[in-house]
Amino acid sequence: MKLLIITQKVDAHDPILGFFLRWIEGFARHCERVSVIGQLAREHPFPPNVHIVSLRKEDGLPVWRQILRFWRLQWSMRREYDRVFVHMTPVWVVLGAPLWFCLRKPVYLWYEARGGGWALPVALRCVRTVFSATAYGLPRRSRRHEILGHGIDTDFFVPDDAKRDEHLITAIGRVTRVKHLDVILDAFAQLDASYRLVLAGGPVTQQDHELLQVLEQRMRTSGIHDRVAVGPVSHARVRDVLQQSALLLHAGSGGLDKVILEAMACGCPVAVSSRAAQGILPSECLCTNETMGSTAKHLFSLSPEKRTQLATELRRRVTEGHSLVTLIERMVAAMQR
Numbered sequence: 001m002k003l004l005i006i007t008q009k010v011d012a013h014d015p016i017l018g019f020f021l022r023w024i025e026g027f028a029r030h031c032e033r034v035s036v037i038g039q040l041a042r043e044h045p046f047p048p049n050v051h052i053v054s055l056r057k058e059d060g061l062p063v064w065r066q067i068l069r070f071w072r073l074q075w076s077m078r079r080e081y082d083r084v085f086v087h088m089t090p091v092w093v094v095l096g097a098p099l100w101f102c103l104r105k106p107v108y109l110w111y112e113a114r115g116g117g118w119a120l121p122v123a124l125r126c127v128r129t130v131f132s133a134t135a136y137g138l139p140r141r142s143r144r145h146e147i148l149g150h151g152i153d154t155d156f157f158v159p160d161d162a163k164r165d166e167h168l169i170t171a172i173g174r175v176t177r178v179k180h181l182d183v184i185l186d187a188f189a190q191l192d193a194s195y196r197l198v199l200a201g202g203p204v205t206q207q208d209h210e211l212l213q214v215l216e217q218r219m220r221t222s223g224i225h226d227r228v229a230v231g232p233v234s235h236a237r238v239r240d241v242l243q244q245s246a247l248l249l250h251a252g253s254g255g256l257d258k259v260i261l262e263a264m265a266c267g268c269p270v271a272v273s274s275r276a277a278q279g280i281l282p283s284e285c286l287c288t289n290e291t292m293g294s295t296a297k298h299l300f301s302l303s304p305e306k307r308t309q310l311a312t313e314l315r316r317r318v319t320e321g322h323s324l325v326t327l328i329e330r331m332v333a334a335m336q337r
Contacts, residue, residue: 001336002033004074004081004105006092010041010052015201016174018235019258020087022153024050026328027085035080037073039066051080067095078103083335085109090116090123097126108335112137112150112256114178129334133322134256136276146334151327152261154319159267159311160243167195169296170245170268172238172259173252175203175212175230180251182218183273183289187249189222190293191300197224197249200241202232242266247299250274251289265318267311271295280321282313 005024009017021044028034028047041054053073055066074096084100084107086093093109100107109123109130116139124130124142132138133150169191171184181199188197203209212230219225233241238259242248248263248270256276263270264281272281273289287295302310 001031001083001332002081003027003031003035003335004077004084005034005036005087006084006089006096007036007038007087008040008089010036010038010044010054012042012044012236013234015232015234015238019153021046022156022324023087023151023328026151026324027332030328030332033080035077037070053077070095071099074099078105081105083108085331085335086123086127088113091119093123093126094119097123101126106335108331110331114139114253116140131331131334133258134276134280136256148327148330148334150256150258150261150322151324152258152265152318152322153324154265154315157239157242157262157265157318159315161267163240163243164246165244166246168245169195169197169247169249170200170241170263171197171249172200172233172241173250173257174201175199175208175215176205177207177211178253180253180273180289181211181215183251183292184249185215185218185222185224185228187271187292187296188228189224191296193227195227197228198241198245199228199230200233200238202230238262239266242268247271247296249292249296250277251292256280261318261322264314267315269299269307269310269314271299280317282310284310285314 007020012018012021024036028050034050036052039055040057041052055069084105086109093107106128107126109127111130112133129144129146130142131146131148135147138145173179203212219228242263243266245268248268250260250272252274260270260272270285271287271292273287273292
């Protein structure tokens with residue numbers, strides 16, 4: 001199989017999409033050739049059967065010129081792929097579908113988020129299959145929807161108890177309203193002053209920057225501002241943060257956020273209010289927005305033996321149901337059917 005992948009970024013240092021490089025490497029182990037078109041792409045030592053091309057967003061190329069370049073590439077590379085896999089961006093399915101239809105190249109989409117805008121319903125009519133990690137990952141019903149679980153590199157995300165700081169709490173993700181960071185701050189404020197919180201993420205849009213100002217005021221009002229650190233963390237550093245943390249707090253309202261599973265793989269207990277985590281987590285890790293503080297207190301009150309048992313169980317659930325190796329194998333098998 002020769003696969004063309006369309007993605008937003010090929011960048012090991014990107015805090016949100018840096019993980020996707022492991023997906024590319026995983027596909028390379030199963031495909032004769034993997035060609036990747038990224039809006040932004042930076043150098044990385046991939047296997048020899050991987051070819052990376054950028055739409056040159058990193059050079060400031062305007063969107064309309066990126067689209068023209070995308071059309072030229074999908075035509076000039078047409079003999080280098082027989083299937084197309086689009087990651088998280090249904091608009092590229094819509095833009096590419098007419099030519100791919102004429103060339104008889106089946107198209108597959110990975111989507112795990114809420115929303116999707118106008119492009120998602122159109123894209124769902126163009127793809128052979130849309131893959132998601134959970135039933136919550138696709139906000140629309142589709143006969144072409146296939147739920148496969150997430151893909152966590154469980155050889156990379158591993159526990160390291162020597163790094164664990166029993167008073168460090170973490171929340172990871174962009175500073176944006178869908179992450180409900182106000183809920184996390186309120187929960188943290190219920191804990192005693194010996195704990196510290198790292199909000200490992202940063203603002204992107206103007207709305208995000210305005211939200212950060214509101215959150216900083218909330219910290220000052222709650223008297224926790226001197227115990228909370230906010231700042232972006234590269235994907236390469238996420239594992240270190242999770243290995244150091246004694247608890248991950250998560251209140252996002254979208255699909256199943258992979259950072260929850262990465263924390264579990266690192267043996268880090270989690271307190272999660274997302275509906276998408278139900279059925280994935282043991283009951284003591286599930287909470288509502290209102291009970292997150294009390295759930296955190298309960299997890300910290302566990303004996304060392306109980307915490308060890310919980311960490312072992314969390315990692316087992318990821319390795320058995322959400323490993324990257326299994327996910328890639330499932331997607332490749334679906335594409336070859």
